[in-house]
Amino acid sequence: MSFTSRRDFLKNAAIGSAAAGTGLSASVLFSEPSGFNRIRYRDLGSTGCKVSEMGFGVLHTQDTALIHGAIDSGINYFDTAHGYQNGACETTLGKVMKTRRKEIFLTTKISGAPEKMREEIDISLKRLQTDCVDMLLVHGPGSREQILNNDTMQVMDDARSQGKTRFIGFSTHNQVVGLDAAIESNFWQSVSLPYNYFSPPEVIDAIKRTRKNGIAIIAMKALITVERPRKPFPDIRTDKNGSTTNQQALLRWVLNDPNVDTVIPGIGSFEHLADDVAVMGTKLTMNDRQIIRRYTANAKQHYCQGIAGCTGCREMCPYGVEVHDLNRCINYAYGYGSIDLARYNYYNLPRSSRIEKCDNCETCVVKCVNGLDTNATVHRARTLFA
Numbered sequence: 033m034s035f036t037s038r039r040d041f042l043k044n045a046a047i048g049s050a051a052a053g054t055g056l057s058a059s060v061l062f063s064e065p066s067g068f069n070r071i072r073y074r075d076l077g078s079t080g081c082k083v084s085e086m087g088f089g090v091l092h093t094q095d096t097a098l099i100h101g102a103i104d105s106g107i108n109y110f111d112t113a114h115g116y117q118n119g120a121c122e123t124t125l126g127k128v129m130k131t132r133r134k135e136i137f138l139t140t141k142i143s144g145a146p147e148k149m150r151e152e153i154d155i156s157l158k159r160l161q162t163d164c165v166d167m168l169l170v171h172g173p174g175s176r177e178q179i180l181n182n183d184t185m186q187v188m189d190d191a192r193s194q195g196k197t198r199f200i201g202f203s204t205h206n207q208v209v210g211l212d213a214a215i216e217s218n219f220w221q222s223v224s225l226p227y228n229y230f231s232p233p234e235v236i237d238a239i240k241r242t243r244k245n246g247i248a249i250i251a252m253k254a255l256i257t258v259e260r261p262r263k264p265f266p267d268i269r270t271d272k273n274g275s276t277t278n279q280q281a282l283l284r285w286v287l288n289d290p291n292v293d294t295v296i297p298g299i300g301s302f303e304h305l306a307d308d309v310a311v312m313g314t315k316l317t318m319n320d321r322q323i324i325r326r327y328t329a330n331a332k333q334h335y336c337q338g339i340a341g342c343t344g345c346r347e348m349c350p351y352g353v354e355v356h357d358l359n360r361c362i363n364y365a366y367g368y369g370s371i372d373l374a375r376y377n378y379y380n381l382p383r384s385s386r387i388e389k390c391d392n393c394e395t396c397v398v399k400c401v402n403g404l405d406t407n408a409t410v411h412r413a414r415t416l417f418a
């Protein structure tokens with residue numbers, strides 16, 4: 033079934049019609065789970081807040097009707113970033129916040145450069161049309177040193193004490209290092225990180241010990257995107273019964289981990305929204321596992337599992353380039369279909385991981401433990417970023 037508008041979505045989607053127009057207040061959403069069938073809220077770490085286990089990653093859309101539809105359907109966790117679509121995603125959310133701020137838990141991310149952070153926070157608040165977000169994240173620190181940087185922590189602490197955010201955290205693509213640094217800091221209240229079926233056991237264990245310490249876990253990149261958003265390769269959206277998409281099975285796999293507080297797939301259409309809302313409150317089944325096995329058997333020939341936590345080629349390049357970082361940036365272009373996002377992430381990499389270094393090599397000596405062609409990675413990265 034495809035949905036082209038908010039009205040269409042609410043009329044046809046079972047969950048949407050159940051929750052629509054009920055006027056849920058923030059206090060209800062944040063204090064106790066909804067009684068609506070299959071709308072599930074989870075504790076967000078030790079914040080005392082309840083958030084929908086299905087969140088909304090606002091990075092693909094500038095459609096306010098889609099945001100309204102998601103709130104109507106019971107989703108209350110929204111995540112965006114200062115840098116997404118050059119600020120247009122924050123601006124879009126801001127138009128909705130004008131009237132619905134109290135109904136959602138609002139998260140945004142700012143860059144980790146201490147000299148820019150204060151200004152970025154104020155710009156983001158303005159775009160979001162609010163004085164205070166619920167969660168402010170530093171966007172993408174990758175090392176223990178960055179996560180424990182005193183200047184960064186000071187800016188974030190100030191933002192919290194000035195009432196510009198209620199809680200603070202960071203996002204990272206260096207899962208185990210990032211989670212352990214969060215525990216060590218005794219400071220950060222949440223970590224947003226890639227987590228999916230390909231995540232190795234050490235990531236699953238690190239999530240568990242972090243959550244035990246009361247730090248909220250926000251899972252991103254749950255969908256294993258190889259070609260375009262929601263059209264992974266090959267596209268096997270439905271199982272034999274036509275009842276479950278591969279994306280739904282992948283989301284259920286992540287939510288099957290009780291240490292995950294919310295998962296934030298990028299939602300770009302009412303069809304995605306209906307798929308994702310329907311996952312809430314459902315259990316991972318044997319059928320899902322079968323779908324995932326089929327899907328990942330194909331996907332792993334193209335997908336760098338470094339996104340999910342594979343460290344098989346770390347520090348293998350004699351010039352300091354991290355091929356898994358290049359693959360992640362390339363995935364934004366070919367997996368998410370966003371060249372802008374690919375470039376934004378690439379230019380946020382440490383200078384040591386830039387593609388210019390590859391001019392030193394005729395052949396890439398980095399070997400992928402999962403059989404990916406690293407020369408193809410270098411070639412694709414040159415095409416996109418050189």
Ligand code: SF4
Binds near residue numbers: 343
């Ligand atoms: S390139 Fe291969 S070894 Fe390196 S992170 Fe990706 S999947 Fe793992």
Ligand code: SF4
Binds near residue numbers: 351389390392
């Ligand atoms: S081509 Fe050379 S510099 Fe580039 S990643 Fe491979 S080994 Fe490193």
